[in-house]
Amino acid sequence: MAKLLAESVSMVFGDPDAGGITALERISMTVPDGEFRVIVGPSGCGKSTFLRLVAGLDWPSAGRLALDGADIDGPSRERGMVFQSYTLFPWLTVRGNIEFGPKLKGTPAAERRGIVERYVHLTGLRGFEEAYPRQLSGGMMQRVAIARALANDPEILLMDEPFGALDSQTRALMQELLLEVWGEAGKTVLFITHDIDEAIFLGDRVSVMSARPGRIKEEIEVNLPRPRSPDVLTAPEFIDIKRRITALIREEARRAIETAPPAG
Amino acid sequence: MSSVSNAAGAPEAAATRRPRTDLLAPKQEIPRPAYLTASAITATTVIGLWCLLSYGDLVRSDFLPAPDVVAATGARMIADGSLLGHMATSVGVIFSGFFLASILAIPLGIMMGSFRLVEAVVEPITNFMRYLPVTALIPLLILWIGIGIEQKIAVIFLGTFFQQIILISDVSRRVPKDLIDSAYTLGATRKQAVLRVLLPATYPGVMDTLRVTMGWAWTYLVVAELVAAQSGLGYMILQAMRGLFTDVIFLGILTIGLLGLASDQALKALRNRLLPWARER
CATH class of the missing domain: 3.40.50.300 (P-loop containing nucleotide triphosphate hydrolases)
Structure with a gap:
């Protein structure tokens, strides 16, 4: 299909x-x-x-x-998108960035916690949930960007x-x-x-x-x-x-x- | 092989080698003691020169008061409350004008930088006004709003508002479009993209603008209190000029400088507290 x-x-x-x-x-x-x-x-x-x-x-x-x-x-x-330029929201932590989409659509906090957990794990970002983007390397920022896009469950x-x-x-x-x-x-x-x-x-x-x-x-x-x-x-x-x-x-x-x- | 034997042959040399400190290399950090020493030298040179010229009787005392005279005048005016009164008036004028300018310039500047329509509407006025010296407007201000405290606040307002709006619109313009587009692809509506992405993205730049323009607001103080003031640091300096009380003039200048410095540090601390994600070193 x-x-x-x-x-x-x-x-x-x-x-x-x-x-x-x-x-x-x-x-x-x-x-x-x-x-x-x-x-x-x-x-x-x-x-x-x-x-x-x-x-x-x-x-x-x-x-x-x-x-x-x-x-x-x-x-x-x-249709979630990952850009070439670094587009993480610098005022949000890794967690805040990943749950940005779910939060917009009103996903309850407990569920968001599970979503963040899943994609942090999947992209190897465990331990960095509370870090701000400026503390991350370029590769890690793009991992967060991927996690952020996927956490929104796009088609x-x-x-x-x-x-x-x-x-x-x-x-x-x-x-x-x-x-x-x-x-x-x-x-x-x-x-x-x-x-x-x-x-x-x-x-x-x-x-x-x-x-x-x-x-x-x-x-x-x-x-x-x-x-x-x-x-x-x-x-x-x-x-x-x-x-x-x-x-x-x-x-x-x-x-x-x-x-x-x-x-x- | 050769590098291995080198390392083995001279381990001590490698271990004790200190990084070379070059104080005059551009963009290079220098050791903290060197920095502090250089700053201390400047401060002591200025004060030393002042002492030399005044205590050495090289300059007449009604041109250049000695440090202890200024200190004594300061102590006297603090004791009788007059210095605090002048300070309170001036701080009130500065903050009122600055606050009014800021609450209007921040939203307007952010919109001007990111909405072309707002830019088209506002730009003709701001681009004209920003080149006008505030002093040129004082006669009109007196004519229109009189010689009360409002006139003084208006001088500070006009001196900062148009500069703020230009600087803040630039901050807003420099927010990457990709940031807004990311928000859209994450499901943000236009309103959400503006409120949750564009706005916070401008905060550090807005705080920097406030810091810079707060400094400029202080520089307008004497001009603001030029006409028909009854109190204030600018007024105090102008009054002292008539009687050639240079010690009071010096005291006024020092006070303005210190208050300016204090407000700058306060805004810097506020920025670091409110925006830990954009903290300055």
Whole structure:
């Protein structure tokens, strides 16, 4: 069953008749329930724009987006999001951040305590419940951000390069942790990255995007067994998929550089 | 291999090596004693220079009163209650003006920084007013609201309000949009996003603005008490000028400086107490 459906979604910034920029052109995509879908593409291809449309934070110029058959009409707690930038609320503790969503919808305190307990455990944050964000490292802040989004029990988890600002060691650990959490929580995930290794390591299926205008160029199935460990990075199937995606992206990145308008 | 044998060969040297302290490296912490010593040198130099010039009879005493004369005047005016009276008047004027300015400027500034419509409405006035010296408005203030205490409060108000609104709108503008968007994706309504996310995100910046503008409010005090005052530290200084009572002028200046310092420290303590999550070192 289709969890998320995108039909010919286009996004134009500015006036289409007067040099408006087409960020997305006729994006169509079906993400089944429970799938870990990754969108990979060169920077500036509009993948973040697409995620914001799914989140309901922006409105598409044309096309249709639906979750569980219902049209997406503005942001909602059904579509939780983790941003690349650190977006924890600095005036709230780890606990306060995680229970922010449940609190908004009026979940009773006792139940909230259980929810915090569960996701603190799942994301390895035990002992940090009462810490403020400024006391945490970048990796830990993103773990709290993931816990915060999941604690709200969304239908789909949207992730916009959540590990983009982390160093490579932390990043690798966070990828493994995310897969564990995903296995436990059983949510549909839509994950954006420009890192091909990350895309293959995490995804059930990888949508490769082209740049200017952003289109889905190809969808590649990742048939690597789960649970996945870092060993998978050197498996022949992994290398195979990586070679295919790299070729697609290289072509795109080159085209993006050559057709890019002057900076400014 | 070589690094291993090095470490084994000279363990003492490694253990006793102290970090190099360079007092003139930019952005570098310096030892606390060095910091305190430097500060103490400044203070003693200023006081020493004062003593030298006055006790050494290098400057006439009606230009520069000696420290003990100022201290004696202070003791006398504290004893007869007149200094406290002047202080009470001035503190009352400063706090009334500052409080009125703050309760209006905080909400208006926050809205101006985050709602484009409010910005469009308010900006033409604030951008004009912020460049006007308060002194230029005093004749109008006298004409419109007279020469009572209201006029003095109005000077402080005008001196701080427009600066506050500009600074606070900037604080509000710098709240990352991603923070608001996160709240939306967690199910917040627009009202909840404003009240539970935008507002608290501005608190540290608002407190910093209050601290800075409180300092500016004190600098307007003498100007505020220039016209038809009966009491106040500014009035006290202006009166003393007529009789060339430099000791009283010095006392007034010192008192204003100390009160300003005290209010700054109080606001700093308040910030750390109210906003432990944004505590300053």
